[in-house]
Amino acid sequence: MRPPIEDYGLLGDTRTAALVDSDGSVDWLCIPRFDGLPVFGRLVGGAAAGSFRLGPRHPAEVVARGYRPDTATLETTWRTDTGRLTLTEAMVAEVAGQLLPATMLVRRLSAPDGPVDAVITFDPRLGERRRAPRAEHRGEVLVCIWGTLAVALRTTPTATVQPGQPTAVTVTPHQPFTCVMSVAHREPLVYLDTDTAWDALQGDEARWQAWCRDIDDAIPYREAVVRSLLTLRLLTYSPSGAPVAAPTTSLPEVLGGVRNWDYRFAWPRDASIGIDAFLGVGKHDEARAFMAWLLSATRLDRPRIPVLLTLHGKHPRPERELAGWPGYADSPPVRSGNAAAGQHQLDGYGWVLDAAWRMGQAGYPLYAETWRTMAGFADRVADRWREPDAGIWEVRSDTVHHVHSKLMAWLALDRALSIAAHHRMSARRTRRWRAERAALREDIEQRGFDERRGTYTRSYGSSDTDAALLVLPQLEFHPADSARVRGTIDAVTSELGAGSPLLYRYPPGRDGLPGIEGAFLPCSFWLVQALARSGRVTEAGTLFRDLLALAGSLGLYAEEMDPATRHHLGNYPQALTHAALVQAAIALRAAGTGQAVDPRGAAPIVEGAP
């Protein structure tokens, strides 16, 4: 049985990422990119899929675990019979301009109290077939080879490691045990000594700390927000700027169910939400990079916005199931690819045009080409909003008229008209957008609102509600304190509540799939935003604190949570959840909350609206 999902820590270099549990086992790492082949896949592929453990030789209690402040370096300390043993580990992100491997994982064991017995088990396996490497020792370096892909492991002091075999080592106060794993893909290996690797790790730490210093000091619950922003940045593929939804595939949304999806792709919607989150805390370079990715990646499909794309803006390969992979906690299937790519989702246009508008508000007027692209998206909305769509939740049954999608379509046209005021645009085109926007409003208000219950509904004619409607106060479709907005927030809270502060995204089981998924964490953060924007600031603050208390011990969130056990579910860590957390904090800042204490024990944080 694998540990709970939230037990895993994220190590990343902004090109790929590893997940490591509190036993010191790296159970997930795809190389050379987030969407590459897994070289350690035990998380969902069973023991035969490979792992890399470094930790105490005998079972030991974890007495401390956390990221070094404002860095991506993880520390885990165990108490053993002979003293404490600490594992410090990170991937090195900044390798440009130096003769360093593009992918390197640095891990160091130290024992401050006295000699401690430890063990290293290095068992890389590649891809779906979990192929063992051709392994050879070249001097002090173990080299594992699969064709043009090679992985090297070097340790100090030198240990003769055999793939798949545990090797005992003794860590002393004067001699930490350091190992560096480096990857070469279609290029020569860089044999790196462990001192150089450790220096690179420390250099990275200093850069992350500097990166974090730029984050707005006035943001409430800054520690949690910083960890979320760091996670978002670690999940951004630096070569193209693509925001990866999560570094994993097929972590189940219900244990033993079939709701296992591959999230190692980039959703334009997530990029747009990320733009808002990064702009809101003063990280403008990251926001601009997301916009650049949006423009570049959607180029071949314009004026259509694809639901999701690969890291380099291609369409993903067809979805399939990996043969013989048991899945996390025996929850198959494990999928590669994502069939949602072929869906029509109208809401994406609203998110993207809203992001473009926000860029303009932040002082980055659109280039003429960018505006032409956005105008093309607005035309597409004007052409197609009357058609049903798959909606934000990517339900794989029939398309329907989702009210949230129509609202986002309205937003797309509204934002296009706002941007058009500052750009050249034909009067005929803006007249059309205006007319379609008005028609959309009439359609939504007449067909998407349940007068009896006083709430917008999940789809036209439906009696269900939808937590995606919590974005309503952000849209300026109605005043944020209007009866319709209040009624919708209250209906979502009462009908989709999964035990405060959790919400289901739609009534459980209404998606054509067997089983009932967990509560959807981004929706709870959207509720914080909705409450804050509609003047219910105290409720918003309380809810936010409750949600922070639900984070894993490392401050990370998956996509969903089991309302009964409060264990995290679904792919992990999830960029959308962390972006929603940041947006919620920004909404609280705008609403002017008071003093707050981080529920995970951080020092009181001075808050106040700027």
Next chain:
Amino acid sequence: MDWAGWAVFGLLATALLTGLMIAAQLSGLSRLDLPLILGTVITPDPDRARAAGSLIHLLVGQGFALGYAATFALLGQATWWLGGLLGVLHGAVALTVLVPMLVGVHPRMASERAGPASTSVLEPPGLLALNYGTQTPLVTFAAHLAYGMSLGLLLGAR
């Protein structure tokens, strides 16, 4: 050496190559946009970059046409098939040497090794420029084939 032919037909062939690449972009085959890539060496504004990049591309194309004209002169013949062979070689060099080399010299192009400090927002081309779409190598070969064949045909006709 046919200098007048080189001057006129080099321009025509480059215009043809550029037109084919743009047609490939418009038809959704490739995101390889040479005028944009070349022009963003000078400016980040895509529209200005395309204008500058188109001019740079015409000059570069004219330079390559000089090599074609010199080869034809050395071999004593200019035919469409000889031009086509040179075009295939040219396309291969462009994909395997010239475009990947941009990563090292282009101020606004990220590399596959880019990290958090990178502010370069232009995506790297990757192996055979495949990052710009799986059809990119085919499109590039086809465009260079057309470039070489048109040069061979036109210079041979004089």
